[in-house]
Amino acid sequence: MKEITVLSGKGGTGKTTVTASFAALISNRVLVDADVDAANLYMITPHTVNSEHPFEGGSLPKIDIQACTHCGDCITRCRFNALEKGPRLNRIACEGCGVCAHFCPEGAITMEPRVCGTWFNSSTENGPLVHARLGIAEENSGLLVSLLRREARKQVEATGADYILVDGPPGIGCPVIASTTGCDAVVVVTEPTVSGFHDLERVAELAAFLKVPVMLTINRWDIHPMMAERIRAFAKEKGMHHVGDIPVDEGVTAAMVKGQPLVTCSDGPAATAIRGVWQQVVNFLDDKHGPFKMAL
Amino acid sequence: MIITVASGKGGTGKTTVATNLAVAVGKGTTLLDCDVEEPNVHLFLEPKNLRKTPITTMIPVVDQDACIQCGACSELCHFSAITLVADELYLFPNMCHSCGGCVMVCPAGALTEGSRELGELEIGQWNDIELISGRLRVGEAMSPPLIERVKEAAEGRELVIVDAPPGTSCPVIAAMNGTHYVLLVTEPTPFGLNDLKLAVEAVRVLGMPFGIVINRADAGDDRVVRYAEEEGIEILMSIPYSRKVAEYYARGRLLVEAMPEMAEAFGGLVEKIRAAVERGTR
Numbered sequence: 266m267k268e269i270t271v272l273s274g275k276g277g278t279g280k281t282t283v284t285a286s287f288a289a290l291i292s293n294r295v296l297v298d299a300d301v302d303a304a305n306l307y308m309i310t311p312h313t314v315n316s317e318h319p320f321e322g323g324s325l326p327k328i329d330i331q332a333c334t335h336c337g338d339c340i341t342r343c344r345f346n347a348l349e350k351g352p353r354l355n356r357i358a359c360e361g362c363g364v365c366a367h368f369c370p371e372g373a374i375t376m377e378p379r380v381c382g383t384w385f386n387s388s389t390e391n392g393p394l395v396h397a398r399l400g401i402a403e404e405n406s407g408l409l410v411s412l413l414r415r416e417a418r419k420q421v422e423a424t425g426a427d428y429i430l431v432d433g434p435p436g437i438g439c440p441v442i443a444s445t446t447g448c449d450a451v452v453v454v455t456e457p458t459v460s461g462f463h464d465l466e467r468v469a470e471l472a473a474f475l476k477v478p479v480m481l482t483i484n485r486w487d488i489h490p491m492m493a494e495r496i497r498a499f500a501k502e503k504g505m506h507h508v509g510d511i512p513v514d515e516g517v518t519a520a521m522v523k524g525q526p527l528v529t530c531s532d533g534p535a536a537t538a539i540r541g542v543w544q545q546v547v548n549f550l551d552d553k554h555g556p557f558k559m560a561l
Numbered sequence: 562m563i564i565t566v567a568s569g570k571g572g573t574g575k576t577t578v579a580t581n582l583a584v585a586v587g588k589g590t591t592l593l594d595c596d597v598e599e600p601n602v603h604l605f606l607e608p609k610n611l612r613k614t615p616i617t618t619m620i621p622v623v624d625q626d627a628c629i630q631c632g633a634c635s636e637l638c639h640f641s642a643i644t645l646v647a648d649e650l651y652l653f654p655n656m657c658h659s660c661g662g663c664v665m666v667c668p669a670g671a672l673t674e675g676s677r678e679l680g681e682l683e684i685g686q687w688n689d690i691e692l693i694s695g696r697l698r699v700g701e702a703m704s705p706p707l708i709e710r711v712k713e714a715a716e717g718r719e720l721v722i723v724d725a726p727p728g729t730s731c732p733v734i735a736a737m738n739g740t741h742y743v744l745l746v747t748e749p750t751p752f753g754l755n756d757l758k759l760a761v762e763a764v765r766v767l768g769m770p771f772g773i774v775i776n777r778a779d780a781g782d783d784r785v786v787r788y789a790e791e792e793g794i795e796i797l798m799s800i801p802y803s804r805k806v807a808e809y810y811a812r813g814r815l816l817v818e819a820m821p822e823m824a825e826a827f828g829g830l831v832e833k834i835r836a837a838v839e840r841g842t843r
Contacts, residue, residue: 274599276571276727281752302730303569303756324639344619344661357734357766362660363639376639399730401762406730407702435571435727436598439702459813460576460601467599470699489811518781521751 266421267550268414268429268448270299272472274464276435278456279484282517284432285309285526286539287546291391294428295420298396299410299444301382306432309526312387312394320384320397320412322405323361324376328352332373339365339374357402381405384413386420393420406434410443437471445475452480452508452546457492465496469503479505480549482542486510508545511538563721563740564834567764569756571727573746574776574800579724580605581816585827588689591718595708595736596726597680597695604813608685608692616682616695616710618703619659622675623650634663634672655702679707682714691718705735712739720831729756729763737764742834743771744797749781754788761794770837774830777802797833798826 271284285306288296298306326339333352340348347359366374381404384397395416399406417429433444445451451472455465465481472479481500486493493510500507514535520527528536566579580602583592594602621634621643632645642656643663654677664672680697695711697704704726715721725736737743743764747757757773764771771794775785778799789796800806800816800823809819817824 273571275601277573302728302733303571303759305570305752305755308751308755342661342665344659357738360658360660361639362658362662363637364660364662364665367637367662367666401729401759402731402734402766404731436596436704436732437699438598438697438704438732440730441598442700442702456811458811459604460599460810463601463604464599467699474700488807492811518750522782524751 266427266429267450268431269450269452269546269550270431270433270444270448271452271454272433272441272445272468273435273454274437274468275455275461278454278461279511279517280454281305281309281432282521282527283452283454283482283484283511283539283542284430286528286536287543288389288430289391289526289529290540290543291428291430293424293426294392294430295417295424295426296389296392296394297413297417297429297431298394299413299431299440300434301397301399301406301409301413301440302434304396304398307387307394307396309521309524310389310394311524312389314385314387316386318384319380320382320409321378322381322408323379324363325356325359325361325379326354326363326365326374327377328354329373329375332371334371336370339369342368360404382409384409384416386416392424392426395420407439407443410440414444437467441468441471442475445472445477448477450478450480450550452482453505454482454484455496456484457486457489457496462492462496462499466499469505480508480546481505482508483510485513487512506549508549509538509542511535511542562719562742562835562838563723565723565725565737565740565743566746567725567733567737567743567760568727568746569729569760570747570752573748573753574774575727575746576601576605576724577776577810577816578744578746578774579722581823581827582830583690583722584815584817585824586720586831589719590689591691591693591715591721593711593715593721593723594692594694595711595723597697597704597707597711598726598732600694600696602692602694602724603683605815606687606690606692608683608687611683611685614682616679616707617676618679618706619661619674620654620657620677621652621663621672623652624671624673625650627669627671629669629671631668633666633668637662637666658703659706679703682710684714704732708732708735729759733763734767737767737769741769741838743769744774744834745771746774746776747785748777749775749783749785751784753781754784757785758788761792770841772797772834772837775799795837798830
């Protein structure tokens with residue numbers, strides 16, 4: 266079994282389009298949407314929700330106003346300005362550190378589990394889909410991503426799947442680290458723009474830091490062929506494995522409107538390219554000297 | 562006045578709107594790049610006189626000799642950042658949220674406040690525009706404290722434009738919090754609309770006035786326009802799709818260079834926002 270995480274650094278380069286198509290091309294896989302605060306994968310992956318679960322991440326203080334003597338100790342100690350005069354809790358600012366509860370001289374504050382979102386076990390034609398919705402303005406996206414990946418591993422045991430495919434979030438912060446740590450390889454989807462290139466450099470640096478080998482594909486490469494060429498040269502220099510590029514294709518938005526993975530409803534240039542990219546990903550993972558040599 | 566440019570979905574054109582808006586207003590504008598995981602403003606507005614300052618956050622430092630192995634710190638820590646294993650105290654700095662609880666609770670004075678580097682603050686100038694940007698250290702998980710420091714660096718400025726990160730969770734909230742108006746940039750596709758709705762919910766939680774900019778307006782359908790009408794949200798601007806704009810963007814050039822006719826619209830955008838803030842519309 267191999268676990269592959271799709272990343273990009275920059276948002277909007279086509280991670281989800283590529284992931285949904287990869288998922289449609291594998292006969293037995295577990296699919297994970299790790300972009301928990303703007304999840305889109307379910308929208309182009311026909312699925313049935315089998316079960317729904319609350320996600321408890323961290324904790325929140327509960328203040329017993331009857332027991333409170335208004336000494337202000339909790340307000341002074343809180344480093345996140347999450348407690349205001351009253352004392353009133355600002356849920357958005359609270360990190361759930363528990364300092365207020367621990368030091369309250371009256372024992373008027375207790376820490377309670379914080380429900381930060383909902384996660385789902387769904388099924389699709391060729392394997393399970395594990396996805397989630399983080400509550401608005403909530404914390405702990407990294408914890409939620411780790412939970413989804415653990416659930417995916419359980420599903421692998423149940424289904425004997427060959428792959429876990431993770432649609433990662435943009436950026437390089439907390440949920441990206443949680444999506445990438447310990448996976449077998451990363452596929453970075455970038456675009457031939459100054460920002461696509463810049464953000465690729467940062468996400469590649471993160472993958473190197475986490476010791477995960479990187480494969481690269483350039484989406485809409487023909488927007489700026491010279492930039493695409495510079496990105497390929499950079500990837501080669503950094504030891505990334507180039508798995509082919511994807512051209513501009515109006516069929517991509519059309520498939521999104523239909524709610525289908527691109528490869529199941531199109532034989533256009535982008536769908537054809539993605540099929541080739543997936544084949545190269547498989548070849549790379551199967552090559553014993555590939556990923557492991559790079560990781561070291 | 563502080564205007565945040567946000568989006569929910571990534572790649573809809575936040576940086577395009579933020580940079581072109583700043584250039585349209587010009588003198589006296591401060592542009593903040595709060596997408597500290599992937600800052601991009603500098604690629605379009607190359608800063609002069611750049612000054613970099615390391616930004617740190619508090620983590621505890623252990624004096625193993627003074628430690629009495631009571632375990633009070635590891636019991637208090639909700640983030641498993643400090644643990645007592647076989648009479649020795651172990652620190653996991655990346656897990657630490659800087660709450661200071663361990664330092665407060667230690668009865669032996671064995672813990673003091675040290676620091677870990679979050680990233681860098683970069684301050685520079687592009688023509689008459691002040692540029693302030695945060696750059697998260699690669700491998701660092703926590704961006705909100707760095708975002709807050711970027712915003713603190715712009716305190717007291719007259720007009721501040723904030724380029725926010727994508728999403729709807731804590732980094733975005735850190736960028737939007739305490740600002741006067743949120744400009745939500747979207748595109749007329751299913752993903753664009755879905756993530757716009759999430760972003761609208763987030764702005765409503767914070768309770769500040771907001772409006773929409775539709776980018777690549779003619780590339781999809783009218784779903785965003787219909788949603789905005791139903792919800793009574795003002796659409797302040799529509800930017801048409803153009804291959805020329807995409808090619809200029811790819812090279813790090815501004816939208817107003819590819820489409821000079823948009824310059825006036827960006828100038829008018831600030832006035833529309835000022836009016837909305839004064840009306841206090843939600």
